[in-house]
Amino acid sequence: MHHGRFNTAAYSVYPNEDVLFDIAYADDALLVVEKPAGVVTQPGKKHMRDSLLNGLFARYGHPLQNLGEARQWGLLHRLDRDTSGLVIVALRQRAYDDLFDQFKNRRVKKTYWALVAGSPRTAQGVIQTPILEVVGARKKAIAGRRGKPAITAFRVLAVGKGVSLVEARPKTGRLHQIRVHFAEMGCPVVGEDVYADRHRLPAAGRLCLHAAGLSFVHPETRQRVTVRSPWPSDLVKTLRRVGIKPPTHDS
Numbered sequence: 168m169h170h171g172r173f174n175t176a177a178y179s180v181y182p183n184e185d186v187l188f189d190i191a192y193a194d195d196a197l198l199v200v201e202k203p204a205g206v207v208t209q210p211g212k213k214h215m216r217d218s219l220l221n222g223l224f225a226r227y228g229h230p231l232q233n234l235g236e237a238r239q240w241g242l243l244h245r246l247d248r249d250t251s252g253l254v255i256v257a258l259r260q261r262a263y264d265d266l267f268d269q270f271k272n273r274r275v276k277k278t279y280w281a282l283v284a285g286s287p288r289t290a291q292g293v294i295q296t297p298i299l300e301v302v303g304a305r306k307k308a309i310a311g312r313r314g315k316p317a318i319t320a321f322r323v324l325a326v327g328k329g330v331s332l333v334e335a336r337p338k339t340g341r342l343h344q345i346r347v348h349f350a351e352m353g354c355p356v357v358g359e360d361v362y363a364d365r366h367r368l369p370a371a372g373r374l375c376l377h378a379a380g381l382s383f384v385h386p387e388t389r390q391r392v393t394v395r396s397p398w399p400s401d402l403v404k405t406l407r408r409v410g411i412k413p414p415t416h417d418s
Contacts, residue, residue: 178228180210180240186222191253192394196262196387198227199394202254204373204401208245223256230258238263243270244340249358251399252279252378257386265386270340278380279335279345280324280398280414282405283354284368286331291322294348298341307361308342310351317341319348327409330357330369334379334414345376357405371405380416 186206192199200223207214210221220240224231227241234241234257241256243266255275257263269275297314301307308314318338325332331354335345343362349355350362358371382393398406398413406413 178224178232179236180224180231181216181221182224182228183216183221184225186217186219186225188219188222191396192392196257196259196385197266198223198256198258199381199392200254200256201396202246202251202378204249204251204399207248208254209239209242219254227256227258231256234258234260234263238267243267244275246378247343247346247374247376249374250376250378253381253394253396254378255381255383262386266383269383273338274384276380276382277337277378278382279337280377280379281333281335281345281349282357282371282375282402282409282411283331283333283349284329284357284363284366285354286326287321287323287333287352287354292320294319294321294352296348296351298344298347300342306342308344308347310347315339315341317344317348319345324414325411327406327411328369330409330411332406332411332414346374369405369409372401375402375405377402379414 189201191201202219207218210218231240243255295318296310298317299309299314301309320336321333323331323333337344346356346362355363355366356376357368358374377399380395385392395416403413
């Protein structure tokens with residue numbers, strides 16, 4: 168997709184072709200990309216040049232620049248730095264506005280896979296603890312009555328040694344929602360460094376949370392688009408150690 172060297176001065180976001188990502192779905196209106204773990208979604212303190220958006224600008228600088236800051240340079244949502252998986256990016260203004268509306272009205276269906284400590288009390292359920300965002304040295308979320316409504320439906324896919332593999336479907340998009348909700352249940356996500364509390368978690372190279380599925384109505388064709396991402400290869404060993412097979416989208 169490169170058209171010679173880009174003129175970085177023409178872009179508001181520094182284009183960095185060293186930021187790697189895979190494309191799970193693409194057309195002229197939008198992309199669904201796979202963000203690797205360890206990469207922040209958008210530029211911020213200490214990450215002005217190595218975010219996913221910097222990588223996207225190296226390939227799609229013109230359409231993203233045209234969307235402008237008012238439309239978040241095409242980004243419709245974010246994943247935590249340590250979470251891997253699918254992110255939707257708009258390439259046209261009308262596509263952005265339509266998808267933004269779908270997110271706002273909770274019409275985008277999101278599916279996550281998480282390896283959590285212990286095992287939820289029920290094989291499936293809905294967590295509805297409100298979440299309050301606290302801005303300090305680093306952004307953190309707190310579960311409690313003062314927060315905004317937060318809803319996560321879940322089901323247990325498999326149980327291993329001291330852990331469970333769960334599928335989570337957040338109906339709202341609060342900060343760190345899945346991590347906070349499972350920690351609140353006493354089942355923090357394996358690899359957690361913020362919400363683990365006093366739990367002894369099994370060893371893992373990173374947070375075992377993956378944005379595995381997205382389903383939305385295409386802003387131009389009006390057909391439903393469903394994009395799925397496999398269990399990340401870097402977490403296969405982690406599952407093997409606890410005796411769980413990698414999940415598939417049929418499980």
